[in-house]
Amino acid sequence: MAERLIGAIEAGGTKFVLALAREDGTLLEQARIETRTPDHCFPEVADFFRQTAATHGPIAGFGVASFGPIDIDPASPSYGTFTTTPKPGWAGARFQDVLGAFGAPVVVDTDVNGAALGEWLQGAGQGCNTLAYTTVGTGIGTGVVRLGKPLMGFSHYESGHITPPHDRSLDPFAGSCPYHGDCLEGLAAGPAIEKRWGQSLSQLGSPPEKVELIASYIAHLAASLVLLHMPDRLIFGGGVMKAPGLLQAVRRLTEQKLGGYVRAPQLDPGLEQYIVAPGLGDLAGITGAIELGRIAADQ
Amino acid sequence: MAERLIGAIEAGGTKFVLALAREDGTLLEQARIETRTPDHCFPEVADFFRQTAATHGPIAGFGVASFGPIDIDPASPSYGTFTTTPKPGWAGARFQDVLGAFGAPVVVDTDVNGAALGEWLQGAGQGCNTLAYTTVGTGIGTGVVRLGKPLMGFSHYESGHITPPHDRSLDPFAGSCPYHGDCLEGLAAGPAIEKRWGQSLSQLGSPPEKVELIASYIAHLAASLVLLHMPDRLIFGGGVMKAPGLLQAVRRLTEQKLGGYVRAPQLDPGLEQYIVAPGLGDLAGITGAIELGRIAADQ
Numbered sequence: 001m002a003e004r005l006i007g008a009i010e011a012g013g014t015k016f017v018l019a020l021a022r023e024d025g026t027l028l029e030q031a032r033i034e035t036r037t038p039d040h041c042f043p044e045v046a047d048f049f050r051q052t053a054a055t056h057g058p059i060a061g062f063g064v065a066s067f068g069p070i071d072i073d074p075a076s077p078s079y080g081t082f083t084t085t086p087k088p089g090w091a092g093a094r095f096q097d098v099l100g101a102f103g104a105p106v107v108v109d110t111d112v113n114g115a116a117l118g119e120w121l122q123g124a125g126q127g128c129n130t131l132a133y134t135t136v137g138t139g140i141g142t143g144v145v146r147l148g149k150p151l152m153g154f155s156h157y158e159s160g161h162i163t164p165p166h167d168r169s170l171d172p173f174a175g176s177c178p179y180h181g182d183c184l185e186g187l188a189a190g191p192a193i194e195k196r197w198g199q200s201l202s203q204l205g206s207p208p209e210k211v212e213l214i215a216s217y218i219a220h221l222a223a224s225l226v227l228l229h230m231p232d233r234l235i236f237g238g239g240v241m242k243a244p245g246l247l248q249a250v251r252r253l254t255e256q257k258l259g260g261y262v263r264a265p266q267l268d269p270g271l272e273q274y275i276v277a278p279g280l281g282d283l284a285g286i287t288g289a290i291e292l293g294r295i296a297a298d299q
Numbered sequence: 300m301a302e303r304l305i306g307a308i309e310a311g312g313t314k315f316v317l318a319l320a321r322e323d324g325t326l327l328e329q330a331r332i333e334t335r336t337p338d339h340c341f342p343e344v345a346d347f348f349r350q351t352a353a354t355h356g357p358i359a360g361f362g363v364a365s366f367g368p369i370d371i372d373p374a375s376p377s378y379g380t381f382t383t384t385p386k387p388g389w390a391g392a393r394f395q396d397v398l399g400a401f402g403a404p405v406v407v408d409t410d411v412n413g414a415a416l417g418e419w420l421q422g423a424g425q426g427c428n429t430l431a432y433t434t435v436g437t438g439i440g441t442g443v444v445r446l447g448k449p450l451m452g453f454s455h456y457e458s459g460h461i462t463p464p465h466d467r468s469l470d471p472f473a474g475s476c477p478y479h480g481d482c483l484e485g486l487a488a489g490p491a492i493e494k495r496w497g498q499s500l501s502q503l504g505s506p507p508e509k510v511e512l513i514a515s516y517i518a519h520l521a522a523s524l525v526l527l528h529m530p531d532r533l534i535f536g537g538g539v540m541k542a543p544g545l546l547q548a549v550r551r552l553t554e555q556k557l558g559g560y561v562r563a564p565q566l567d568p569g570l571e572q573y574i575v576a577p578g579l580g581d582l583a584g585i586t587g588a589i590e591l592g593r594i595a596a597d598q
Binding site: 083084129130142146151152153154155156157158159161162163164165166179180220223224225227228229230231232257259260261262263264266 | 453526527
């Protein structure tokens with residue numbers, strides 16, 4: 001029996017990656033389109049899948065790993081619909097509106113849940129029962145995969161908005177989150193760093209005391225994830241994490257914050273095996289989206 | 300067919316509740332014993348189940364909801380074994396050592412996971428897909444039940460050790476946690492309150508400014524649970540929560556911390572339906588332990 005074909009979308013804030021793949025993950029076709037409004041994007045998405053399906057055959061399932069906030073509850077009437085996003089045109093847009101025409105089941109999840117799933121399958125999270133993938137970039141978000149399935153409650157997690165201790169005598173910056181001021185995203189995401197210092201950590205030359213400050217906020221998330229999810233591994237990706245020395249500082253400060261309280265073989269001394277960079281780099285998201293499409297095809 | 304019989308233990312730091320029940324939850328026999336060392340407790344546990352089984356019939360499964368830290372991973376060779384507890388005699392003790400003689404399967408989970416399960420089944424968590432139950436007493440811990448199963452990673456959660464913002468100009472108390480100083484448990488558990496002020500909140504007459512301070516720490520956990528688990532409801536129990544006005548202050552400060560960012564029908568204005576007291580009171584733990592025993596009997 002020929003392998004089924006999977007349609008996959010990694011929907012990011014600046015670009016969409018579109019892929020047609022075999023269900024074993026082999027890429028057959030790939031394209032990138034700019035994230036404009038749904039009026040522009042959705043016809044391009046439809047064209048891509050129409051053309052590739054004409055070449056390769058019918059699509060058995062679609063997987064979407066998307067920016068948010070977006071409804072990812074399959075039991076919800078608005079499943080797959082963007083909710084409160086400030087991105088012009090996207091609030092109320094729904095992936096099923098463009099993919100429904102293909103008559104195949106659609107699974108929609110968040111970008112970080114998709115990346116977590118991709119890393120769990122083929123990247124730095126292989127072999128983990130519980131894996132947390134965090135991106136620190138334009139925003140901050142975490143996806144937690146447990147035994148091959150992304151976890152959620154009534155909605156996807158919003159780890160970027162937890163509140164780390166913020167000592168204003170060390171860091172007088174008030175924070176840039178429009179909702180919370182100095183939540184994690186307001187202190188440590190890319191835009192917060194640029195608002196505070198005018199440039200990114202890398203552009204600033206990654207000075208140790210600035211790296212240490214940002215690492216302390218990210219380590220607060222890392223420690224909170226340990227205490228509230230006990231993952232087998234924490235992966236930290238995203239543009240901010242590329243600053244030299246940052247991942248190392250996050251390891252050191254997380255170990256310090258945990259204070260030896262949680263003891264397990266997973267938490268190696270120095271946390272070098274525990275807190276790691278993504279294994280798939282920029283491919284994590286589309287790899288996860290293909291897996292979501294495979295799950296859809298099985299429905 | 301007669302209903303199967305379930306043996307259940309709620310193992311607390313000061314007392315054990317033992318129960319023989321029908322699998323529908325009907326209690327047939329119940330006893331309380333003091334938590335001394337396993338050398339004292341385990342023979343009393345064996346006697347209780349031997350005698351009640353002689354009267355009512357053979358036991359089909361055992362459920363244990365226990366204090367910890369304890370290994371709750373069924374795949375682990377030390378499943379059911381206390382790990383690093385400072386309680387004399389308990390490190391290395393294992394529930395299967397006393398229950399194994401009855402030849403029935405045993406499921407061991409934490410006290411808070413048991414209480415979460417009990418509240419989800421018959422208490423204030425009925426109808427929730429995802430429920431978080433937190434106790435604020437001698438210690439602080441949270442169990443999260445998702446679709447009838449307690450969640451875990453490589454171990455049970457340790458929510459008491461997350462770090463809330465701590466403004467020392469408002470609260471000069473350094474915190475009482477031997478591992479972290481001013482983690483949540485070090486700031487807001489019963490012993491921390493008594494160390495700071497000499498008495499419990501209730502004994503102090505629950506003065507509003509002291510209630511507000513303790514509530515702010517507990518609200519940090521509530522907001523973190525929302526952002527990292529998105530539960531349909533948060534239940535707060537335990538001795539500290541009985542202080543008049545505390546639950547109300549936790550609601551108000553949690554809503555303030557979330558800042559309107561998370562919007563969902565679950566989060567009602569004022570959070571009166573969202574943050575609630577336990578529905579089963581002191582029966583949550585043994586109710587959950589019976590359910591764990593029913594799960595064991597199905598294995």
